[in-house]
Amino acid sequence: MDVKPFTFDASEWVPNNPELPVLIYNAPIPDGGFERLFARHGWTGIWTNGVFTYQHYHSGAHEVLGVASGTATLLIGGPGGREFAVKAGSCLILPAGTGHQNLGSSADFQVVGAYPPRQHADILTSAATQETVARIKGLRLPDTDPVQGPSGSLTKLWRESTTA
DSSP states (O other), rough: EEEEEEEEEEETTTTOOOSOOEEEEEEOOTTTTTHHHHHTTEEEEEEOOOOOOOBBOOOOOOEEEEEEEEEEEEESSSSTTTEEEEEEEEEEEEEETEEEEEEETTTOEEEEEEEEETOOOOOOOSOOOHHHHHHHHHHHHOSSSSTTBSSSSHHHHHHHHOOO
């Protein structure tokens, strides 16, 4: 499975994550597969919808977004971040603090989202306070990769990032 890490510095008012890379997985996942995959690997709060058309980030949860259908251009990393073209089967793992926004999508664009257990996504659209940054830095790392399980790319790359 092709997994690419991307790191983002703070961008205007979006803090991004100072230590953990965004992970983008490109592998075809069968229809309906993201829900089962995320649940099997212990990720919770599973939902299906789109991605907001305004820039936002979460301080209380890491988030996985699996593209269930359609295509979109997502701006990751806040204003001045990087645009990514995603399609059905694409999957992004966004560490807490990472800005994201839908810049445009097909009519059938839908993502399946989820969070590690006991983490809850707030929706922040303004500059991070010192408390917000501390909450992001102190958030527990997931025990499993939502796509590959306990020994997946997330567990390896994120643990390496925090011990470097």
